[in-house]
Amino acid sequence: MAVRLLWTRGCSRMAEPRQIVDIPLAGGLDTKTDEKALQPPGLTLCEDAQFDDIGGMQQRPQYQAITDAAGNTIDDIRKIVPYADQLVAFSKDKIWSYASSDGLWTDRGDYLAVKTEETGRFVTTGEQYDTDMASLLGVTLYCWAEDTIGGGTRSFVAGVDTATGAVKLSTQSILTGAVRPRLIATASKIYLFYIDQLNDIMYTRQYDPAGDLSSPSEDSVAVTLWVAYDIALSLANTEDVVVAIARNANYNMYLMDGSTGFSSATVKTGNAVSCISVSHDPTTTTRICVSRDDTTTTVESDILNSTTFADVAAATAVGTAPATILQITSAYNDSNTCSVFWSTTTTPVTSANFITEWNTTDNAGSTGSEATLVRRASIASHAFSHDGSIYLWLVFGSASDGILTAQLQNTYFLYRSDGHIAAKAVNSTAGGHATDAGALPSVTNTSGNIWEWCGIRRRIIPLGEGQKGYAAQSPQQIVFTFDHASARRTTELGAALYIAGGFISQFDGSNLVEVGFHNFPYSFGASASGSGGNPNGKYNYIQVVSWYNVKGEFERSTTATITEQTVVNEKMSFNTTLPLHITAKTGAAGEVAIEYFRQIAAAAVNAPYFLINSKDPSATGDNGYVENDPTSSLITSPDDDMDDDDLIKLEPFPENGGLTLANLPPPPATIIASTQDRVILAGIPANPHRVVYSRLRGDSEIASFNEILFVDLPPAGGPISGIDFLNETMIAFKETAIYALSNDGFDNAAGGVNYGPGRVLSSDLGAISAEGIVLTPKGLLYKSSKGWYLLNHGWQSTYVGGAVADFDDDTIVSAHSMESQHQVRIVTDNRTLMWDYLVNEWSVWGISSASACMFGGLHHYVNSTEDGLLAQAATHSGAGDLPALDVETGWIALAGHQGYKLVRGILVLGEYLAACDMRVRIAYDYAQTAAGATYVDDKTWTISPTTVNGPLQLRVGPSRPKCQAIKVRITAQAVGAASAPITAAFNLTALSLDVALKKTAVALPATQKQ
DSSP: OEEEEEOOOSOSSOOOOEEEEEEESOOOBOSSSOTTTOOTTOEEEEESEEOSSTTSBEEOOOEEEEOOTTOOOOSSOOEEEEETTEEEEEOSSEEEEEETTTTEEEEEEEOOOOEEEEEEOSOOSSOEEEEEEEEETTEEEEEEEEEOTTSOEEEEEEEEETTTOOEEEEEEEEEETEEEEEEEEOSSOEEEEEEETTTTEEEEEEEOTTSOTTSOEEEEEEOTTOOEEEEEEOSSSTTEEEEEEEOEEEEEEEEEETTTEEOOOEEEEEEESSOEEEEEOSSSTTEEEEEEEEETTEEEEEEEETTTOOEEEEEEEEEEOSSOEEEEEEEEOSSSEEEEEEEEOOOSSSTTSSEEEEEEEETTSOBOOOEEEEESOEEOSOOEEETTEEEEEEEEOOOOOSSSOOOOOBEEEEEETTSOEEEEESTTBBOOSOSSTTOOOOOEEEETTEEEEEEEEEEEEEOGGGOEEEEEEEEEEEEEESSOGGGGOEEEETTEEEEOBSSOEEEOSSOEEESSOSSOOOOOOOEEOSSOOSOEEEEEEEEEEEEEOTTSOEEEOOOSOOEEEEEESOOEEOTTBOOOOSOSOSGGGOOOEEEEEEOOTTOOTTSOOEEOSOSOTTOOSTTOOOBOOTTOSOBOOOOBOOOHHHHTTSOBOTTGGGOSOOOBOOOOBSEEEEOSSOEEEEOBTTBTTEEEEOOOOOTTBOOOBOTTOEEEOOSTTOSEEEEEEETTEEEEEESSOEEEEOSOOOOTTSOSOOSOOOEEEESSOOOSOGGGEEEETTEEEEEETTEEEEEETTSOEEEOOGGGGGGTTSOEEEEEEEGGGTEEEEEESSOEEEEETTTTEEEEESOOOSOEEEETTEEEEEETTTTEEEEEOSSOOSSSOOOOOEEEEOOBOBTBTTEEEEEEEEEEEEEEOSSEEEEEEEEEEEEEETTEEEEEEEEEEEEOOOOTTSEEEEEEOOSOOEESOEEEEEEEEOTTSSSOOSSOOEEEEEEEEEEEEEEEEOOOOGGGOO
16 A cells, blocks of 8 residues: 655644555455455455456446347347357257357257256165155155065055155055055145055055154045056146046046045946046146047047046047057146057067057047157156146167177157157166056156156166176156256367257257267168078178268267078068167258178177178168168168178278277266367266266267266265366366366277276365356366365365355356456356456456357357347447446545544546546445445546546545545446446546544544443
């Protein structure tokens, strides 16, 4: 602090010495220090300032709107990220791209940003199936059936505290012979339904979440000749449950009232052979839809009155199936229309089986057009309505066949009724197709965008020669959330943008599709065509699929089977090839290619395979190109007519001899990062402490994964919350711990050294989210539960966020390093925090946003009020975002905290930028409230035009020169208005106080003295 002494003249006695006290305005915000103890140049308010010119503070840059060349706008942008030469924007349910070359926003397809979480529940040593769950008032109950030793079935129920997972109801056996358990929550109770198959009686138990769960009340009704049943919450009275019981030649309807029990049976005509579904119209609570298999291959729906069960529109023909119907489910959307889904039996190869189809019927009995939703997947859950669309979970559950069986790949997939795949769950270990026809778990909305259901996980056991098989099933709780921010995290590698979420996606600038293949070929047949040709002998074949993105990057699946055939001078025909059905790689995204590889005659199993069909889409005839067709059940491919001498000159299969790890589908994840040749994943459902990494990416390849490429961290510190890199070392942040993982990971042949083991860098500090981690030249800046810390290059964490501690409760949206300005800009839901790491000062900017990013070297953010994007501008246009420099000192007490001084003048020094008003406010003697300082002086000057970038000087005379402490606030305003200036206003350099010190302490009133 510079001090200059002034002496008065012409006085008869020595005057009190005067000083000029210079206070440089080069310090930033400090919210941690007591305002009365804060020393200059610390500030209690520092808004829209930056410190590019050291020694003073400058007004931050303006952000100006990006305008679509066609005048288009995107509503409700959730996130923006840079990708190559494009800016990518995620709205609520779509992905868009903006290219500065044409200035247009382009719709790139649907993206629902689904996050999945999984938890195993009440696992036993038995085969657990027919699982279900329901939650209410802090209690979650689970039920399942098990086959007992020696035969028969027994059902069970158990419960936990929804928030903590603590057991509230230990596993209870219901009774011997109890089957088809189902759970449903009404407004005040959780109901357990089940059937005593030995006596044909349906029971219900009522569990009060606020009461004793071990002693539920019970009711029952006889259900002779039952084959299946379904239940739905009555929307006419949310304490009641609607029950539909299939009885083959007809079906019964009941209303389960918690007070009076089961109503008398209403017998309805119309067959219900093995499946039945009931759904309630939420917009017209007097209507329900009952759908059933009228014959083994036909579906009918009845619209009934929801309380009397009288027919409104009976026996509406909805659709037919090519084989025996296994499951039926239905759900209403928001316009009195019910969507009905059915799936067939699951024999894996024939064209008639293994299909899920759907149609609609309205409350008047009018139907839509029957359509195939997907092949090779069956219904795994009840259908449900979300945000005006109908969804359901399907399961892929086919075992591979052939002379070698590889890893099985059962997985659940969340489908929308238009065929859009939104997420997957229980990756590669799902329970497979339902054990019982007509038995499906409910999918329940717990709050907002959050849904849950209870699926099944099959434990995996090792088999011979490195292969695997499935063991017993167990309940797996699946929680999934639509429109979740963590499902929009991205990283760029090669020519693709990789996106975390319900499954890992890739965006190539045009198409948004899955990384790898959700499932890979597992069954195909080959036989001699009898038409002559070159092959002669016993041959082994494998089938794979491959795909190119629009940037020319390539990926190829592994295979799950080998087929063996012997021919004598005949061609080989592939007449039962299964297409890839569960994929977004179709239509505009380009079709997947089907490829066949063959060994030479009489080769050993581990001998090399070579590609036998062309990769040229125009090649037809023998050994020609084969295009995937997901709309077909089977594909007839060109014959193989290739001689062994020609075969061995062709492209070898990458996995020949086990030299390269197989390309397997990655798991869902919510954390994603990348090195120069790998994609890194964390936030894995059911594996919160696991880091998964891709194979080493080759030139012009899409990132690919394998099941052995992972490393697990200790559970201490909670789930992994972020991944970044420092000193060429992977840093894994947990909620309250930080680990360094050295080494480079296994290579593509499983050689080398795995990442880790994790070395503890901190056991009490961690990152609260991936958005709160940013790499700077100083190290990794991260937001912990204790505030902002810097992990430096020496692996030490230093607290740097005290200045902005008041804002630690903000939700971090993004953090980016602006190395050209030595800044980190942290956008939150309430403001932007700017840290200048060169001078170690903080400022607050008046910008809050849903998202921000760096693009083209400039900082961009989403403006929620204008439904658009803004970019940092080089000039101040006077429109849109309007920064207003606003600073306030701490309490300046130059004569000790409670000594008097005379402040005869306050001088402001700055830099003039444009015509504006300068508002100066002064508070005295520590007077303030919870809302801030109590200003006594409030003066505004219009700064007349002078030389731009010339000096700005102003003197203010305080109204209370004699004071203990003084606080000064300076604000830039528009000329003649108490609002932000429409042009750049001024920068600030220093305050100077013209002070005369008093030699006495402050005189306090009697009430403050003893």
